[in-house]
Amino acid sequence: MLVLGFVIFSFTSDYNNQIALTETLPQSRIETFTFLSNGTAIKGKIFLPPSFETNKNLPAIYLIDFAEQHFKLATDEFEKVIEGVKLIPGLDALVISLENIPDIDATPETFQDHYKMFKNMASFVDGKYTSNSSRTFIGRGSESGIVLMALFLESPGTSLFDNFIVTDPSPKYASATIDLIEKDNITKNKSNKNLHFSFSTSNNRTLCNKLIKSIREAKYPWLQFEAIEYTNNDYEHTYPIAYAAGLKFVFNK
8 A cells, every 4th residue: 555655646746747847838929019100009919939038139030911902811921930930940030020910002102101110110129029130021912022122222221131031022013123123223232131032823924033033133242042933822822831931041041
């Protein structure tokens, strides 16, 4: 009886220790925060990996996600970016976006307004969540046009982002970017940048390939560039693959 009692006690003690250990391990979580842009309070959300508890020097990935204007709305882009991060061994990163998906039609004419909102968001995140200067800007559709413009229009003194992941930009933004490149209106002395560009069967293939060719022929010494055409996926199914591939390119080259 004494032996049996000892075994039961030992088992219970080990089980309780395991529960206590599990409860004290840091867990990933999503927080919301409020930042100001043009005097307006805007809600954002941030994914914090377990390592955030002990490491405030994590790279930040910013997803720009507005409502789809011509396609079925995807409500899981934020989660797909997080999944893409988890696929890269050894990578811990913050993932940031707006708390909700605003009904905004992103066009080249409104680029500065939309980009400024994300610059203000990045300033807030830098002040509260991380001291790491590595920032990635990611988007699809019309929003990815904002990502493209941010890459090519930002001057060296005000540039915030190092990595740019673009999938299925709108024809308006693709044309506007080609025009910038052809007119040679892009600063030559930028710091090193990475661009992952992709498009699906739903996009204008001729225009996308023209944009790819324009970027390659420009031979920007500061730009590492990769382009992918997804020939078996349409707009509504490409982004999870494209986000994961883009993150692999910029973080695991």
